[in-house]
Amino acid sequence: MKPQITTLHSLAGLRSALRRLAHRAGLPVELRYRLALSATRVAGGELAAGRPVLLETVPPQPADRAEGSSEERPDGPAEGKLVVRLHLPHAPRRPSLEGLPLPAERLPGTAAVWRVPVPLPSATDPCRDDPPGLVELLEEELSAAVDRVDALAEDHQRLKHELAETNSGVLALYVQLEERDEQLRQAHGRILRQLEDALRPPPVRVPGLEMAVHYEPAEKYAPTGGDLYDWFVLPDGTVHITVVDALGHGLTSTRSALNVTHAVRTLALEGHPLESIVARTDEVLATFDHELMATVQLVRLDPETGELVLANGSHPPALLVREDGDSSLLEVRGRGIGFPLPGSERLLRDRLDPGDLLVLYTDGLTESRRDPREGEQRLARAARRHRHRPIEEVPAAIADDMHTVILHPDDTVALTVRRVRADPRQARG
Structure with a gap:
């Protein structure tokens, strides 16, 4: 053609x-x-x-x-x-x-x-x-274009519906994953709390004394840290309390703090003088834990007389709140485990009368946005405010007040001891 x-x-x-x-x-x-x-x-x-x-x-x-081909088409x-x-x-x-x-x-x-x-x-x-005429051809093309637009609109609606279903499925999967993650976090937290309970002994039951403790990790789901305590009754009937804050966080610092509490308990039960235990603990642990650094506070309390003896190694001072609301810090100079020249420079002696409250703690309780003294002042106000509550509630109530102002998250121990008039019908625990 x-x-x-x-x-x-x-x-x-x-x-x-x-x-x-x-x-x-x-x-x-x-x-x-x-x-x-x-x-x-x-x-x-x-x-x-x-x-x-x-x-x-x-x-x-x-x-x-x-195409120049001689083959027959199908x-x-x-x-x-x-x-x-x-x-x-x-x-x-x-x-x-x-x-x-x-x-x-x-x-x-x-x-x-x-x-x-x-x-x-x-x-x-x-x-x-x-x-047909040009107008008819244009109308035919326009009709085809409209049909094409309608088809595209239907495809768009279908894709939107499919996308919505996909998004709904993804959202449901995301919710399931979040629920599973929360369950894992809760299970992790339960395991850690069980570990903490195993590491932290319950309060000693001694006539004439009420004791309670509150522990709060730096992170909700973090492993237990280096803030530990220990309390037990010595053969002479006095109560010994140890509060330790090992450098760092996590299980490594927990191991270091455990080493300190175990060494102090052994030395105390062997009858070593209280003023020498901080230095002797450093000697014992230095041979196998060269990286250990920890502050430590030791307290001896006679539940019958209320006599209080305190030794310190670089630890924050204890707080004594009298029954009438008067308060004072029990400060003793000394250097902690792993520090140069470790040991308590002297012993501080005082007396706990009925109704008096003793507060021992780690620095995670008093660190604030200003200086440490300001944190100690807030601690005194919080302890006075809550001193008449049931002893089981006092440490947590103090910690709640203190953590409204905080410099950075840190492991926290708040331990309280209140002297009460002993019931003569009760025996020593």
Whole structure:
């Protein structure tokens, strides 16, 4: 078949010619307007400048003949190719073919070609020689575009629905994972609390004394740290209390603090003088724990007379709150375990009368945003405020008051001892 060449001088003429040609060739509506739009973009500049363009078309023919093949096509509708060439004979430069709705092949010079597969007409096909008018063709394309938009809108709604279901599933999975993580955290916390209970002995039951303790780790789910205490009754009936704060956090500091409490207990039960125990503990532990550094406070208390004796190794001072609310810090100079020249420089002696409250603690209780003295003053006010509460509630109540102002999280021990009038019917524990 001979190609047909038409000279065109306007965009309207180019669009009209292409639409009629595509309709006669049986081109689907979407390919028809893509071809018309692509040719318009290629030739628009030339026609706007008043330079004509040439539209060359080769009617569809069987694909095997077009490709020079003698093989028979399989059964099915016969298919051919509509060839459309657009020549720009007067263009000063080659046209751009980037981003066309229907991609084109570049020909030598200033021409482009489209090869579009189309079904070949058969004897039963309606006649395509008399296409409808241009308005009808445009309406057909518009209708196809609207159908396409509707289909895309339906696809969009479907995808939104699928996405919503996916998001819902992901959210449900996220909630399940959060619940599982919380369960694991709670289980971890229970294990740590059991470990803490094993490391921290319960209060000693001695007629004439009420004792309670509160421990709070630096982090809710963190392992137990280096703040420990120990209390027990000596053979002479006095109560010994040890409070230790080992450097660091976690299980390593816990091991160090345990070493200190065990060494102090052994030395105390062997009968070593209280003023020598801090230094002797350093001697005992220095041989196998070279990194150990810990502050320590030792207290001896006679529950019958209320006599109080205190030794200190770099530890915060104890707080004594009298029954009438008067308070004082029991300060003793000394250096802790692992410090240069460890030991308590002297012993401090005082007396605990009925109703008096003794507060022992680690520095996590009094560290504040200002200086340590300010923390000690707040501690005295909190202890006075809560001194008449049941002894089991006093340490935690003091800690709650103190932790409203805090410099940084730290392990905390708050230990309280209150002297009461002994019931003569009770025996020593």
